[in-house]
Amino acid sequence: MLINEDLLLDYGGEIENFNTRDIIFNEGEKPKYYYQIISGRIKLNHYNEEGKELILAILHKGLSVCELLLFIDQKYPVNAVVVEESTVIRLRKSKFEKLLDEHPNVSRDINKFLSERLYYKYIMLENNSSLHPEVRIRGVIEYHKSFSHDQEQFSYEVPLTRQQLASMTGLRVETAIRTIKKLEQENVLKIINRKIFY
Numbered sequence: 748m749l750i751n752e753d754l755l756l757d758y759g760g761e762i763e764n765f766n767t768r769d770i771i772f773n774e775g776e777k778p779k780y781y782y783q784i785i786s787g788r789i790k791l792n793h794y795n796e797e798g799k800e801l802i803l804a805i806l807h808k809g810l811s812v813c814e815l816l817l818f819i820d821q822k823y824p825v826n827a828v829v830v831e832e833s834t835v836i837r838l839r840k841s842k843f844e845k846l847l848d849e850h851p852n853v854s855r856d857i858n859k860f861l862s863e864r865l866y867y868k869y870i871m872l873e874n875n876s877s878l879h880p881e882v883r884i885r886g887v888i889e890y891h892k893s894f895s896h897d898q899e900q901f902s903y904e905v906p907l908t909r910q911q912l913a914s915m916t917g918l919r920v921e922t923a924i925r926t927i928k929k930l931e932q933e934n935v936l937k938i939i940n941r942k943i944f945y
Contacts, residue, residue: 749783749811749860750846750853752836758846760838771812771827771835778823781843782812787833788906791825792914802914805830805907810894815861817843867893875916880926883916885935888945901936905943 752760762785765771771782774793789812791803803825806812812827817840838846847854867890874886892903907915913923927943930936937944 749809749814749856752783752785754846754850754853755781755783755836755838758838758842760836760842763835763837765829765833765835767829767831769829771829772823774824774826775822778813778816779840781814781817781838781840782827783836783838784808784810784812785834785836787835788830789833789835790828790830790911792828793825800914801917802911805891805911805915807894807906811860814857815864863893880916880918880922881930881935883918884912884923884926884930887912887915888936888943892945901944903945905936905945907943 756762765787771789772778784806786808788805788807790805791813793801793803795801812835813823813825816823847857871886871890874882877883877886887907888903888905891905891907892898895903897903905912909923909927910920912918912927913920916923918926927936927938931938935945
């Protein structure tokens with residue numbers, strides 16, 4: 748968990764429940780709130796000029812949603828869409844800034860978290876520029892596993908569908924499926940009951 752939930756509530760955080768496919772914010776809107784996921788999953792996506800979805804991230808419990816835009820004066824470059832029923836704490840931007848001012852340790856934690864995410868975004872960008880689909884798929888899976896405490900081989904159940912992996916890597920879903928099977932044959936990952944373990 749990025750920020751203690753009780754601390755967020757003490758500063759005026761509100762708990763909100765969302766259904767699958769609900770939109771938390773749209774591309775082009777101005778950031779007004781800090782969002783932290785209590786339960787569920789939320790995707791950050793964008794649609795290209797042809798209407799094809801590109802998923803930039805799928806966030807889960809304990810993570811924040813586009814918090815970096817609270818530090819600059821820019822509009823959201825992505826949509827935040829609920830993937831499965833979710834509960835979120837929402838804290839107004841001004842109160843979030845006050846919380847950080849009054850709790851420098853939380854501010855340091857946010858800086859560390861942003862640095863880690865930026866590092867892995869660079870890795871993903873590098874992987875997604877590869878012509879090899881296995882490099883792209885592994886890059887996305889490794890990025891998501893980086894948030895897991897257990898780094899043992901095959902300990903991480905990948906919470907992404909084949910379609911989501913394709914949308915995150917710019918691959919066709921058929922290519923993603925073939926690549927996952929190839930990675931399983933190479934003992935890079937395991938498939939158990941249609942779930943991917945890395």
